[in-house]
Amino acid sequence: MLQRVDYKTNLMVGDQTYPAFELRNILDFIASQLGEKALQQVCGHIGVGRAELNHCTFVFVWQVEYAMEFLRLQCDDPDIGTKLGLSYRVSSLDVLLPHLAPLASLQACLQFVVNHPQLVGSFTDSLVRLEENCICIRWLNTGRIDKAQYGFQFLHSIGSLLGLARELTGATIRLSQVNLAEPARDDRFLTEATGAKVQFNCEYYEWSISLNYLALAINYPFPAYTETTSSVATISFIETVLSVIHEHFPQVLHLDEIATQLHMSDRSLRRKLAQLGSSYQRLVDQVRCQRAVELILASELDISAIAETLGYSDVSHFRQSFKHWIGHPPGYFSRLNGG
Incomplete structure (x- = not known):
């Protein structure tokens, strides 16, 4: 069981390494939403093309951040971060797949996510709390990231985690609560996409999920993997x-x-x-x-x-x-x- 209050210093910045699958997913989404010209513009700035990226296991945090910010600024849609996350598929998680395959439950997957930022990627520090029948993940902006950028990253995170959890279990999973530290807006898409009660003007960005959902078994048909130990070779x-x-x-x-x-x-x-x-x-x-x-x-x-x-x-x-x-x-x- 996750601890009652567990502080995770998972913030990653600059040239620290980030899983390449994240950048590939973002670039695919940019191409689908904004077109090939926008994709080439982003690739030109970050110095890596889509074909080259297929041979990468890790990239740099700043490259992923740039692609995310490009998408946020080009799309006049406050829910674009959630939509980006929901577009992810388990099959795209390359470096994570051998680590997820042996896990039996959604709770084990969540524990892996919060304990392995180098393999999963993280833009934030967080507090993981057990509260009644829920696990709550509260984001702490210790890196003083721009508020709009931070909010986008939070929505992207819950979108990807929720979408992947549904695919891993084959179940209709809903979040209990989504708290946003931003002014109120139309929440119909976010409410429908997450199944959660959405609240604005909160002290922190935070999401929670019932322990009943975390107890669900993983049913995804992983192929057989040999034992692997992923490592990052570059020196940041x-x-x-x-x-x-x-x-x-x-x-x-x-x-x-x-x-x-x-x-x-x-x-x-x-x-x-x-x-x-x-x-x-x-x-x-x-x-x-x-x-x-x-x-x-x-x-x-x-x-x-x-x-x-x-x-x-x-x-x-x-x-x-x-x-x-x-x-x-x-x-x-x-x-x-x-x-």
Whole structure:
């Protein structure tokens, strides 16, 4: 059984690796919705063609993000993210198929999804909670992603997970609740597609599903697979920078100090991170925010002690920083998310 409150730091950014099947599915959807010219425009920007992609197991996060953003901005449809997710088929999941084939239930599949972001892909940190007869997945925007982009990614996620779950079980599965942190709009498509009660203007993006559905057996006719251990061979520059930040944390090195450790100039470091859609300060904030969330959820230290642990000499500065990261002050976050 999933834990009562389980915090997953699954956020992936920049040149961290992402499963290639996701990008292939997005490009197929772009071609079907926007045409071949739009497809070629996206492929030209991300530097990989559809034929080349057929031979890839992993791509970069920024490539997938770009394709998603292109689709969102080109389609005047607030439900396009959900429709994209629902277009996915189990047969397209290549690298995941050998891992899913031995699993007996939908709950086992969900556990695999939340525990293996490198194989599944993830744009967010999340809280997994057991609440009465439901599993709730709450998204935490620790990467401070643009709100409209983040909402699209959330709807894409629930669309793909729900559509694939229906195909895996052969059952009509419905979500219990879909909470959106955005203004109210026409929810008829989302309600019909998910079977859920949809609520707007919520504190967080969150979805939940009944444990009864998670108990369903997997009936998909997987072919026989030999044992496999998928790995990622490329070395991510973002992960290299994050590892140095973690190594010295809670002390935060100046930009020129970390550049020296990486044997490059501070200007080259800034430029490299900017090319990957990030910055040194943003990565530092990500590490601080994730550690702060872990300490708050552990409920072992008060806010002053947490601020000191994170290297803040002024607790008010920590409160302001945390609100900037998450959108809520630490005390409010604790009351809202404590298990």
